[in-house]
Amino acid sequence: MPTVSSDSLTAPAASGTPIAQFFIPATSSxxxxxxxxxxxxxxFAVFDRNGDVLSGPDSPEGIFHRDTRxxxxxxxxxxxxxxxxxxxxxxxxxxxxxxxxTNPDLFDRxxxxxxxxxxxxxxxxRFLWNGxxxxxxxxxxxxxxxxxxxxxxxxxxxxxxxxxVRGTARAKRGxxxxxxxxxDGILLAYEGLDECRRSTRLSFDPVxxxxxxxxxxYDLQLAPHETRSLFIEIACDPGEADRSGPWSFFFALRDAxxxxxxxxxxxxSIVTSNEIFNExxxxxxxxxxxxxxxxxxxxxxxxxxxxxxxxxxxxxxITALQTLWLDPEIARxxxxxxxxxxxxxxxxxxxxxxxxxxxxIRCGEMAELxxxxxxxxxxSIDSTPLxxxxxxxxxxxxxxxxxxxxxxxxxxxxLSWIDEYGDRDGDGFVEYGRLTEEGLINQAWKxxxxxVFHADGTLAKGPIAIAEVQAYVYxxxxxxxxxxxxxxxxxRAARFVARADELRRAFDERFFDEELGTYALALDGDKRPCxxxxxxxxxxxxxxxxxxxxxxxxxxTLMTASSFCGWGIRTIASTEAxxxxxxxxxxxxxxxxxxxxxxxxxxxxxxxxxxxxxDGLFAASTYIDLRRLPELFCGMPRQRAQGPTFxxxxxxxxxxxxxxxxxLLQSCxxxxxxxxxxxxxxxxxxxPIFLDEVILRHLQIGSGSADVALRRSGRHVVVDxxxxxxxxxxxxxx
Numbered sequence: 001m002p003t004v005s006s007d008s009l010t011a012p013a014a015s016g017t018p019i020a021q022f023f024i025p026a027t028s029s030x031x032x033x034x035x036x037x038x039x040x041x042x043x044f045a046v047f048d049r050n051g052d053v054l055s056g057p058d059s060p061e062g063i064f065h066r067d068t069r070x071x072x073x074x075x076x077x078x079x080x081x082x083x084x085x086x087x088x089x090x091x092x093x094x095x096x097x098x099x100x101x102t103n104p105d106l107f108d109r110x111x112x113x114x115x116x117x118x119x120x121x122x123x124x125x126r127f128l129w130n131g132x133x134x135x136x137x138x139x140x141x142x143x144x145x146x147x148x149x150x151x152x153x154x155x156x157x158x159x160x161x162x163x164x165v166r167g168t169a170r171a172k173r174g175x176x177x178x179x180x181x182x183x184d185g186i187l188l189a190y191e192g193l194d195e196c197r198r199s200t201r202l203s204f205d206p207v208x209x210x211x212x213x214x215x216x217x218y219d220l221q222l223a224p225h226e227t228r229s230l231f232i233e234i235a236c237d238p239g240e241a242d243r244s245g246p247w248s249f250f251f252a253l254r255d256a257x258x259x260x261x262x263x264x265x266x267x268x269s270i271v272t273s274n275e276i277f278n279e280x281x282x283x284x285x286x287x288x289x290x291x292x293x294x295x296x297x298x299x300x301x302x303x304x305x306x307x308x309x310x311x312x313x314x315x316x317x318i319t320a321l322q323t324l325w326l327d328p329e330i331a332r333x334x335x336x337x338x339x340x341x342x343x344x345x346x347x348x349x350x351x352x353x354x355x356x357x358x359x360x361i362r363c364g365e366m367a368e369l370x371x372x373x374x375x376x377x378x379x380s381i382d383s384t385p386l387x388x389x390x391x392x393x394x395x396x397x398x399x400x401x402x403x404x405x406x407x408x409x410x411x412x413x414x415l416s417w418i419d420e421y422g423d424r425d426g427d428g429f430v431e432y433g434r435l436t437e438e439g440l441i442n443q444a445w446k447x448x449x450x451x452v453f454h455a456d457g458t459l460a461k462g463p464i465a466i467a468e469v470q471a472y473v474y475x476x477x478x479x480x481x482x483x484x485x486x487x488x489x490x491x492r493a494a495r496f497v498a499r500a501d502e503l504r505r506a507f508d509e510r511f512f513d514e515e516l517g518t519y520a521l522a523l524d525g526d527k528r529p530c531x532x533x534x535x536x537x538x539x540x541x542x543x544x545x546x547x548x549x550x551x552x553x554x555x556x557t558l559m560t561a562s563s564f565c566g567w568g569i570r571t572i573a574s575t576e577a578x579x580x581x582x583x584x585x586x587x588x589x590x591x592x593x594x595x596x597x598x599x600x601x602x603x604x605x606x607x608x609x610x611x612x613x614x615d616g617l618f619a620a621s622t623y624i625d626l627r628r629l630p631e632l633f634c635g636m637p638r639q640r641a642q643g644p645t646f647x648x649x650x651x652x653x654x655x656x657x658x659x660x661x662x663x664l665l666q667s668c669x670x671x672x673x674x675x676x677x678x679x680x681x682x683x684x685x686x687x688p689i690f691l692d693e694v695i696l697r698h699l700q701i702g703s704g705s706a707d708v709a710l711r712r713s714g715r716h717v718v719v720d721x722x723x724x725x726x727x728x729x730x731x732x733x734x
Contacts, residue, residue, distance in 0.1 A: 034625065035061065036088060036097055037305050037653065039290050040128040040256065042066045042363075043236060044309045049088045051099035051124040052076060055156060060165060060306045063133050063200075065236035067310065067364030069165055070200045073156035074234075076124070076137070078149055079106045079115075083122055090626065092282055093264070094290040095257050099124040103149075119143040129256040133234040134249045141222035151218040151230070157200045159190035161364040163372050166307060170371065179213035186213060194368040201238045205231040263289045263299065267327040268700070270665065273693040277618060280627035284661050287628065287653035288323065288330075297340055298333025304631055304651035311361040313338055313383035314445060317390050318592060319655040322663035324397045325671055328700075331394045332403060338387055339410035343378050348435035351379035351443075355417030357387045359443075373438045381432035381443045382469050384414045384422065385476035389543070392479020395486060399675030399702065404483055415480055418473060424463050428506050429523065430473050431463035444469060445593075446536070446571065450578060451585040452522050455531045457577035460524040467519050468539035470507050474500050475543035504545050512550055518557040519550075533557060533573035535593050541600025551604040558597065559609050566638025567616045568594040574635075581635035581645070588647060591617055591629045592656035595663040602667040611688040614664040618690060620644045621661070629657045669694065669710060669717075670733075678702050681731040685710055685717040695722070704728040 038045045045063045048054055053061045055073035063071040076083065083101035090097055103120040107113055119142050126135040141147050164170060174192035185203040192198065208216040220228055231249050267289075270281045291309075292299045302308070303315040316338070320331040341361070343352040350373060351359075359380035367375040391411055395404050404411070422430035432443040441449050444466040452460045477500035485493040511519040513529065519537040520529035537554050540546040546554060558564065562573040565581075568589040572579050581587040594617060598610035616638070621627045623643025630652035634645035670683035678701055687694065687710065697707040704726020711718050719732045 035306075036090065038094070038097055038126070038128045038133075039302070039305060039309060041130065041293050042309075043128050043131050043133075044305050045128060045133055046306050047097065047099075047126075049099070050076070050083065050085050050101060051088065051097065051126060052082075055158070058167075062165070063234060063236070064162065064306070064309070065131060067162040067362050067367065068198055069160045069162070070157055070198065070236045071133075071155060071234055072158040072160065073154065075152075075154040076101075076122070077152040077154070078103050078120060078122065080150070080152065081106060084117070092286060093257075093260050094286045095260055096125055096127045096253070099126075106149075115143070115147060115149070119147070120149060127253060127256055129252040131236045132238075132252070134252050135232040135234075136249055137230040137232065138227055139220060139222065139230070140227040141224060144224050146224065147222050149220050149222065151220060152215060153204075153217075153232070154215045155186075155202060156214055157188040157190070159192075159198050159200075161366040162307070162362075163364065163366050168366070168372070170366070174365070181211055181213055183207050183211065186211065186216075188213075192365040192368075194365050196365065196368070199237055201233075201235045203233045203235070260289060263292060266329055267323075267698075268325070269697045270662075271695045271697070272691050274690050276622055276627070277690060280618065280621050280629075280661060281665075283627050284629075284658045285326075287658040288319070288655060291653060291655045291658070292330070295333065295337045297336030299330055300333050300337050301330065301655040304654035304657075307649075307651055308654075310363070311337070311341075311358070313358045313360070314380050314386060315656050317357075317383065317386040318596070319659045320390055321386075321393060322592070322595060322656065322659035324393055325666045325673070325699075326662055328394060328398050328400075331390055331397075332400070335387070335391055335394060335403070335407055338383075339407055341376065342410050342413060347378075349373060349438070350375070350377050351435050351439045352376075353378070353417060353421040355384065355413035355415075356421065357383040357414060359383060359440075373436075379434060379440045379443050381422070381430065381466070382445065382472050384417050385430070385469065385472040387411075388414050388476035389472060389479050392476075392482045395483060397673050397675070401486060405487070408487075411480070411483070415476070418476065422473070427465075427527070428503060429465040429510075430469050431465045432469075433463035433525075446585040448583075448585045451571075452524075452530060453532065453578055454524075454528070455577060460522060460530050462525050464525065465523040467511055467521055467534075467536045470503065470511070471540045471543040471545045474503050474507070474545040477503065478544070504547070507540075507545055508547055508550065516557070517553045519546075519554065532576050533563060534576075535563070535569050535571050535590075535597060538569065538593075538597030538600055541604055542596045543600070544603065546600075546604070548604065551600075551606075555601055555604065555606045555609055558601075559612070561637075564612070564616075565589065565635050567620045567633070567635075567644050568613055569597055570635040582647070584632070584647075587635045588632045589620075589635050589644075590632045590657070591660035595660035595667075598664055599667045602670065605684075607668060607670070607684060607686040610664070610667050611686055614661075614668055614688045615690060617661065617664065618688070628652055629660060630654060631657055665694070671696075673701050675702050677729065678704055678727055679729045679731055680706055680708070681733065682708075682710065682717075682719050683733045685719065685732070687712050687717055697722075701728055702726065706730060 036047045043065045046061045053074040062069040086100040088099040101122040102118050105117045106115040121140045123138045177189040180187040184207045187201045189199040209219045210217040291301045301319045303312040316334045320334040343356040356378045360374045360377045362374040366372050424431045477496045481493040481496035521532040521534045522530045562575045572586045579587045598613040602610040630650040631654040632647050636645045669685045672681045692712045695709045699706050706724040706728045707722040709720045721730050
């Protein structure tokens with residue numbers, strides 16, 4: 001998972017208590033703020049419900065571009081007063097944010113009421129496109145008499161690095177340049193210690209009546225029922241020749257909507273008998289494509305907003321795995337971009353080793369200066385085997401051997417990394433340990449400093465062989481065998497099959513714990529098992545490393561009340577020493593984690609258990625704004641007629657959380673693809689309790705596609721082919 005508040009305990013706080021090295025402060029909850037999010041490309045914005053950006057301590061709000069906050073304050077006032085909120089909504093496709101506001105009672109200096117409340121309607125329509133925030137502010141007078149109102153727009157740009165916004169203190173910063181005020185706008189600029197000049201230009205149309213370095217004013221005389229429109233454009237690092245205005249707004253809006261439609265049109269569509277789930281599925285898809293950023297190698301899902309809107313290796317690979325059935329182009333883009341950024345040499349400062357797949361890329365001032373190690377950082381133990389797994393699953397889903405042949409040098413390098421650097425002590429398991437004191441202590445997806453521990457609560461010391469990484473390596477060997485078989489190299493394929501079998505035996509011998517009824521969380525540096533019941537064990541089902549008899553025990557343990565709380569499976573069971581349902585990794589519920597586990601349960605035949613997980617997460621989404629599953633939520637037990645407990649600084653939207661319900665649906669339906677036979681299959685399909693019918697349209701395979709309906713019929717699910725294009729075959733097994 002991306003870097004969070006508990007990555008490492010090295011920086012002392014003023015009180016003398018250690019704090020996390022690259023932490024996210026939890027003094028203010030995102031749940032209290034209920035922020036509204038927009039994103040396009042390398043730009044994202046976090047607004048309050050009024051559409052404002054309110055500066056202040058711990059505020060995550062602002063317009064951010066390439067890991068820098070280009071606007072830290074934006075406040076709209078009418079006659080000096082903050083308008084009252086009527087409503088604020090995101091379009092279903094996330095293209096625009098609309099905030100409807102009205103005036104409070106307005107008084108003159110003598111205290112006389114000059115305009116009663118609810119006579120002025122203010123509508124803010126806003127979107128992001130190509131590094132710019134475009135806004136149309138319409139003001140309408142609903143009074144029966146003419147009115148004079150004063151519209152004030154205040155603004156500031158602090159050019160804070162994202163890690164500063166997250167709470168990292170800096171001893172020294174660059175300098176703010178003198179604002180340049182022109183008739184129709186203002187240019188704010190900052191020269192960083194990295195000698196990079198960053199600038200924000202605010203442009204207004206029509207020209208304001210007054211224009212200063214941090215405030216513009218409009219004096220509007222409005223006849224009864226008259227409407228006036230004001231256009232605002234906030235550009236990050238604009239070119240000198242760029243122009244703004246109403247036509248800029250409308251052309252950009254057209255282009256933004258067209259681009260979103262073009263992206264999402266690749267995906268299969270989902271319609272079910274449950275309208276609430278339909279809303280959730282539409283939001284999942286819209287969030288995925290909002291988080292998508294075009295790279296030279298293809299589309300790439302950024303991890304999440306506000307803290308992780310950038311390239312993450314692990315997150316994108318898992319998101320691509322979850323959406324392969326829906327849109328294989330995402331996987332192709334992820335594989336291509338990660339291959340282009342694969343490590344080619346040793347660099348301890350960035351935990352880089354030849355063949356390793358990256359963890360994180362950052363573009364801000366602090367990363368450029370090395371104040372944080374994430375400029376191009378490779379401290380992820382699982383991205384590399386997951387990369388090979390994704391390549392194997394991509395070719396199985398698409399039959400695109402040409403893409404695999406192009407990627408082959410990178411796949412070979414990743415496989416070599418597993419042998420030469422991943423297995424540090426030659427015991428057959430892959431371990432992690434940072435190469436410098438600045439790197440992340442824990443480098444699996446649960447990367448909190450306290451997420452790997454022994455039964456008595458003692459933190460494990462590395463190098464650490466974590467359970468799910470061994471499962472991913474097993475998956476990588478299996479994927480390599482599949483790819484080399486397809487490439488006409490059966491001898492190499494057989495060697496990888498043998499290696500997978502060998503790892504499976506060793507993993508069973510060293511990790512399975514009969515008393516726990518599941519796999520140990522990890523082996524520490526002394527090869528002592530961390531005897532903890534955790535969700536990590538469920539990933540052994542996901543890749544198939546578990547023997548069938550072990551899978552039965554693991555499934556039973558995962559679905560007990562100490563692990564499955566009704567909303568989903570906790571990261572750590574409530575029986576364990578460091579269990580805390582409000583922690584980041586030691587008792588919380590992560591949708592993506594649950595989706596991977598459910599996939600494994602279904603693969604071993606435990607579809608009822610998978611459907612229970614699906615039901616729990618869907619039920620949680622019904623209590624959440626926009627039906628949007630967050631990065632995580634707290635692992636409190638589910639109570640009748642009550643919703644889940646939220647985690648204070650969870651990202652939302654988060655790519656792998658958005659993809660989780662879509663993956664859960666595939667798992668329950670037993671949906672698979674055989675591109676060589678142009679065959680779409682449904683193996684023992686099962687519908688969760690909240691669905692009686694599912695219609696999947698535009699299921700693509702090869703050059704063909706099919707529309708399929710699945711309906712509950714007593715204890716069975718009936719598959720009906722509605723339409724097909726090309727010589728596509730539908731196979732159902734029960």
